Amino acid sequence: MQLLIAANWKMYKTGEEAVSTLADLGRLLPSPPGDRQVVVFVPFTALAQAARAAGPGLALGAQNCYPAEEGAFTGEISPAMIRAAGGTWVLAGHSERRSLFRESDDFVGRKTAFALRAGLQVILCVGETLEERDSGGLRPVLERQMRGGLDGVDPAFLPSSLAVAYEPVWAIGSGRVAGREEILEAHGLIRSLLENRFGAAGRGARILYGGSVKPDNAGSVLGLDNVNGVLVGGASLRAESFSAIARAPVPGTGR
Numbered sequence: 235m236q237l238l239i240a241a242n243w244k245m246y247k248t249g250e251e252a253v254s255t256l257a258d259l260g261r262l263l264p265s266p267p268g269d270r271q272v273v274v275f276v277p278f279t280a281l282a283q284a285a286r287a288a289g290p291g292l293a294l295g296a297q298n299c300y301p302a303e304e305g306a307f308t309g310e311i312s313p314a315m316i317r318a319a320g321g322t323w324v325l326a327g328h329s330e331r332r333s334l335f336r337e338s339d340d341f342v343g344r345k346t347a348f349a350l351r352a353g354l355q356v357i358l359c360v361g362e363t364l365e366e367r368d369s370g371g372l373r374p375v376l377e378r379q380m381r382g383g384l385d386g387v388d389p390a391f392l393p394s395s396l397a398v399a400y401e402p403v404w405a406i407g408s409g410r411v412a413g414r415e416e417i418l419e420a421h422g423l424i425r426s427l428l429e430n431r432f433g434a435a436g437r438g439a440r441i442l443y444g445g446s447v448k449p450d451n452a453g454s455v456l457g458l459d460n461v462n463g464v465l466v467g468g469a470s471l472r473a474e475s476f477s478a479i480a481r482a483p484v485p486g487t488g489r
């Protein structure tokens with residue numbers, strides 16, 4: 235299984251800025267290590283330029299989509315438009331979309347299933363707020379988000395086209411990476427939910443960790459059980475730090 239190293243540029247970078255960062259990345263990481271797949275989730279407006287500028291071995295994705303082929307959905311972008319612009323991946327259910335734009339589990343599930351059927355690969359994002367962790371615990375939140383987010387997903391798309399990113403909301407942009415035990419517990423739970431839903435295919439699907447991943451903690455996070463990649467926000471904006479994360483040695487694995 236290739237590790238999936240993903241950059242989420244959020245609402246940063248114009249097309250020109252994206253091209254310039256990708257050029258730096260091409261110099262620092264001419265091709266990703268063979269055991270790793272690298273994908274950069276850019277703003278919609280940068281996607282076509284970024285796709286033309288991206289070096290070999292680098293895939294591009296969008297950060298959101300609307301689950302319809304086309305229609306009167308002012309301001310929205312379809313999976314087909316993403317593909318036409320050169321994107322092969324899309325994020326679904328990032329916590330910023332859930333909290334700022336009130337996206338429900340059900341809507342995230344519709345996007346995930348639709349984007350897969352439309353030929354995109356999808357990273358479904360899940361994760362609890364600090365309040366949820368302190369009140370009801372982790373399990374009910376992850377169970378609810380996974381049930382809703384995977385409802386209607388055709389098992390044929392697993393394991394390669396669907397990955398799940400565990401991003402505890404309290405670790406995003408806070409500089410406070412989740413601890414070893416916290417990551418092991420959440421990823422173990424997500425693995426068992428994937429297996430319950432998809433059987434053997436769920437065992438092979440990748441589970442990424444996201445939340446304050448930096449060059450100095452990426453290797454140890456990637457070495458944990460059921461961590462098959464990382465989804466990086468702030469530290470992905472500069473080619474120096476993202477290339478260091480993409481090639482971080484994983485202790486004790488020979489990777």
Ligand code: 13P
Pocket residue numbers: 242328401405406407408409444445446447465466467468469
């Ligand atoms: P940070 O790496 O900035 O904490 O962001 C994580 C994230 O939200 C990636 O999707």
